Amino acid sequence: MSTGNGVAPRPGDPPITPELVDEHGLSPDEFAQIQRILGRDPTFTELGVFSAMWSEHCGYKNSKRLLRLLPTQAPWVIQGPGENAGVIDVGEGYALAFKIESHNHPSAVEPYQGAATGIGGILRDVFTMGARPVATLNSLHFGDLDRPRVRYLFGGVVKGIGDYGNCVGIPSTGGEVYFDRGYEENPIVNAMCLGLMRTEDLIRGTAEGVGNTLMAVGARTGRDGIHGATFASEELSEGDDEASRPQVQVGDPFTEKLLLEASLELIASGHIVGIQDMGAAGLTSSGSEMAGRSGTGVEMDVALVPVREDGMTPYEILLSESQERMLVVAAAGREDAVREILEKWELEAATIGSVTASGTFRVLEDGVVVADIPALPLTEGCPTYERPGEEGDEVCALRTMDISSHVEPPAGLRDAFLRVVGSPNVASKQWVYEQYDTTVRANSIERPGGDAGVIRIPGTNRGVAASTDCNGRHTYLNPRAGAMGAVAEAARNVACTGAVPMAITNCLNFGSPLKTHIMHQFRETVLGMRDACAYLETPVTGGNVSFYNETDGKAVYPTPVIGMIGVIGDLDTIVRHAFRDTGDVIFLLGTNTGELGGSEYLYAVHDLVAGEPPGVDLAAERALQRCILAMAAARVLRSAHDVASGGLAATLTESCLGGPRNGGGVGAAVRFEDALPDTALLFGEDQGRVVVSCAPGAVEQLQRLAADYGVPCTRIGTVTGAGSALRIETVSSALRLELDVLRERYFGAIPGIMNEAG
């Protein structure tokens, strides 16, 4: 491969010094490798290109080796990791593209735009596959809401997500919001998008066909977000807010809507062969990755790229992360037809280059070559590392702490119950999801607030269920068990609606991988995820790694957010989480073991993050989920609700109250015979449990199905109807919780904090 034909330093560019290399986040060894690839020193422009492509964000240099351990295959997987989004077959000729991505660093600096552009990016990843976005979910983790700065971040992120997604017209169907001081300085903002297409409409991000035309489409290129990918691969420090702001991009959802419609029309037209978002590392990553995937080369002239301001250098144009831009490969001769479609949608399109046979990423400025880099080594040759890991002393001490002295509730069981139900982690997230359009496009079958959101596949009676889950406290205390738990819970949530868990996308949010205790967390997380995904037959189809979520050396909890997809073949069999009719019989599926380690109870009542978090029995979990699905298919269930954060207390409360606008909800009377302390029984977060209800006449059938699947099934009580209370008896106590009191605690908690504290 010959490169460097005519590449010479550009007048005005700084000389390549070891300091400059270091500022670009490249080690001396990595620089030497770049010199070997090029057979010479890189130009300043080329150094910038390598810096972005070999950043953690684009190159996965510290994660790739471990990520290879994850299962990625199944007969229903159409596209696994490596593309803009994963794709699975969801039946009746439809394919679902889906992916989750982080926008943590920008959101920590400028929450509104950071979160908004996160939505924009993930939508583009999905519609560039040829799929129409049909739903979004968000997994958000913040510090405690009693801190004003956290309220500012939380409010800004929610408004940013809402304003962007609402304008583009994509319903939000779920997600999670989690609060813990472990996220004080660094919020986790992960956005997931689902898109549907006919299977034959799938298109990939490739630059095939020598002679085809490269076109820059959409917004103009400005100086915003230059080196965002590298920024996302660094720790933040105090005072970064101001200095980093230029690295945060500004979103324009209306342009996004135009891009969405235009892209889908372009793909349907047959005039283009490939399309990719100019996301992280902008034109650099989209151009080189499309060439790398196709084994071709690309040549482009930055002087032809429409820009917002004069005097931009090739370095800036290549690395800009201005939003709402796409790189399109048009079939030769069809450029005018492409332009016509874009003009209809009031979008700009400029021919900037072509596909070549050179195998290189070649960039010109007004005809003068400023970069010429072999595409594959650039996109695939990023050096990878497997760094040593060891559990940190601090977390080891917390994990092994004897928590038995904290089992007793200091102010009694009723007080503890109401505190757990009213803690922002358990309490209703209505304040959040009512700021998101949840019903646009008229296919939202199960809206936020239940176990998983369900979207109908238009024109069919099938549905796609989706849930995002990660209990950061569990993964902090024991990353392997926590990661297994996240996969298990996400699958269980989906199964509780009657949908078969199919595949996941993941977003792995961690601190600095250069630290041994963080690397230990990462490794353990991947291993836990591998085991759970393999056992539950939910392969990983893609995702995102976000390292360096640290401020002044303090890292976030290891937070592997799982975005699970399920398919429900007949929407008439959908199951919801709320109890329904008076006299319905309530059962617990699974076994109470009373695990308080890492529980919401310890945090909310004892201000403690400690203990061994619940483990996952994968065989029992799989049996439980298959059992739930069989019950749903047989239409035995009146309700099904997973037991997770806040334990049985949260589950029973939620099943009694239903949604925020359900009126008063219904009461229930339950009795537990378990020989466990009351708090362990009611607030334990043991995995593998679901509370279900059925009509009195279906009791035998339900019990028979549970026995068929070997799932422990305990009759615990009955639904007592409107206007009554939630009554709970244990072997040692009796509680009567009036629905009005529960409603106030559960629905009033977050609005109370946000409206009063401001």
Add this chain to the structure above:
Amino acid sequence: MNVAVITFPGSNCDQDCVRSVELAGGSARYVWHREVSLGDSDAVIVPGGFAHGDYLRPGAIARFSPIMDAVIDFGRGGGLVVGICNGFQVLCEAGLLPGALLRNRSLRFQSHDCFMRVERSDTPYTGDYRVGQVIGMPLSHADGNYYADPDTLAALEAEGRVVFRYCDADGAVTQDANPNGSLNNIAGIANARGNVLGMMPHPDRAIEAVLGSLDGLPLFTSLVGALARAEVA
């Protein structure tokens, strides 16, 4: 019989409206905002969304889209025009309906179900409802707070042009049941002739049992029925 559904570049509910008309037994087609004629359309729906990004204020730019002159002429001439959500905002900006939709009292975007009381069943849009009927459907907007000056408001009430009013599940018109601060709990109004309707909640999202409500469908069956009767006459 043909219902024109106007598609602005930022329309998000045009497909929902076409589907609603079809489910109601009618036929509908999309009319791109840059067209200048409604052709042989018998009625017009201005759908929800963010017509031109809702920059400046909702509907302010949409009002100047080329198709709007035809829509205004059609409405002034007695043609049936209904604006839903953003469409209501556009019709107010275009002068086909009085008043304005201000920012919600909460100052936030709101997306949730609401109840409305049907105040009139003698419009082309509400014939399949009963007066006093309580209907439930989603709303989804940041600017749905209906405002009109006192004289206009008095005229609306005196002439019985308030078609839908926010209420609670039992039909009581209370401030608690007013989601956005609208004057007199107004959710939907008609023009003086009764041929133009604007409403903030989304009947186009309440057209199938599987979506949780069927209460929006009568609006479309009423419209389709009115058009069919007009054809016969």
